[in-house]
Amino acid sequence: MTQQTPQQPGHGQSTASARPSRLARLFRHRLWDEADARRVLPEAALTRLSGRVTQSEQRHGGEIRLCVEASLPLSYLWRHAPARERAVTLFGKLRVWDTEHNNGVLIYLLLAEHAIEIVADRGLNLRVSAAQWHTVIEGLRSYLQGGQFEQGLMEAIRAVEGLLAEHFPPTAAPPRNELPDAVVVL
Structure with missing residues (x-):
């Protein structure tokens, strides 16, 4: 299967606010590292989230991947690239596009x-409107603003x-787990 660029649900809708200056953004990102990600989402939370993905995938024929990143790589910050660009890159690197349907x-x-960014492959994105993706994103704002990261991801x-x-x-056939359910922490 050849990799296809995923559609952009919500036409780039995200929970990110107005763009700060490059220096302010660089400073804020340098304050966060993987240890902070593991503090905000400890191992027990990651296990619960992975379990929830596994449970969810019994109820449909799709695949869900979670990726939590403390801060953007320096190359993204230097270019002032949005979180959306990084999410699309990880969509490819994590092979989320590589599912049968x-x-x-x-x-x-x-x-x-x-x-928070949601990147869906074309099989789903062609069936879901921009307004529906926007509703999903809007539903997460209060969790993120309140620092309730696990609840927001749930x-x-x-x-x-x-x-x-x-x-x-779901189909009559037993569900196939095409992608790992573990949360990726970067």
């Missing part, structure tokens, strides 16, 4: 900006699960 979804959380899984169940209901 093109229905993989990446839920990406960037801690330094409290931004809500994101629930919302994406609903969309996948609607458009890719």
